Amino acid sequence: MKSISKELVGASAIPIVLSVLKHSDSYGYEIVQQVKEITGGEINWKEASIYPVLKKLEADGMVKSYWKVQEGQRPRKYYTILDQGKKQLEKNVHEWNLIQTIFGKLGTDTNG
């Protein structure tokens, strides 16, 4: 099975990360694993690449980070989604739905 193109992965990284964080606070490794699990490994990230995305989201006020130290575990930097992040996610989902609708209306058939 072919994995999703690099360009599409780059374009979808922000809404995907925001979607994961919408459900609960999480940290880099966990976010990557969750995405891999959902896509059955079709999204092939160089895992460290998620951190610049998270940092950009934090700089833009969409997420907030905090270090969490749990007993018996190593310290981890968790991310939580903020209101601006939720609004951005809504906007992104709307855009992706629009593109999906365009494909649907044009009857784009990848097999033909």
Added chain:
Amino acid sequence: MDAHKEFDINIHIEKWQSEIENVDSLTEGDREELKSHFLDIFDSLKAKDLDDEEAFLVTKKRLGKSSDWDEDYQTVNNPLLQMRKSLVVFMGVLLYFFTYYLFGFTSKLLYILLHEFGVDGYICLAWLIRYLIFVHFVFILLVAAIYFFDQKVINLLYKLEFRFNKSLTFLLSTFILGMLNTFSYVISKNISMPDVYLKSRLSTVFGYYENYTFPILICISFFVLYVKYKKKI
């Protein structure tokens, strides 16, 4: 005999960590986050019964090479990297003043101590001049060491962990040295007071070595090191 050398995971993890330490686009927080991620992947692979070597290699591959994400980090950390560059310039200025005040204070302290031990004022002055010339030579040696053994000097500085988080201590030390330099100048002038000629000679010596030759020496050193740097790029 086993053809393979035994794989020491600790050595390889340390090596990976030191590679991460040398990526300039990362902050300390980024490095901690990457290390934590690295160990999370490694642990999960070990739990799947991979041996140390396999788990290590897969972890490295999954995390990606620094060239895969360095540019992205540079973009997001740009304001911080600019600040870091400003700090380097600031540290250079601070280093100048630190050296200048250290040089000034120790020379005056030597003069005061010799005077306190009852040494004649003019002999104190002669020792002071010797000391000032000696410090000039030490400085030249230091610059020569940087010129000829630049990599070794840089490694030594890394071993001393001369990092930015120590810059505030450095700033405070420079400030204290500046104060001590000023006070010791007043004291050394006061103890020479009865002899007007000695006092005048003392002011001339301090003025000549501290405000003239030493700053010129620093400027020449900067020029020499700059020429070497220009040749390398």
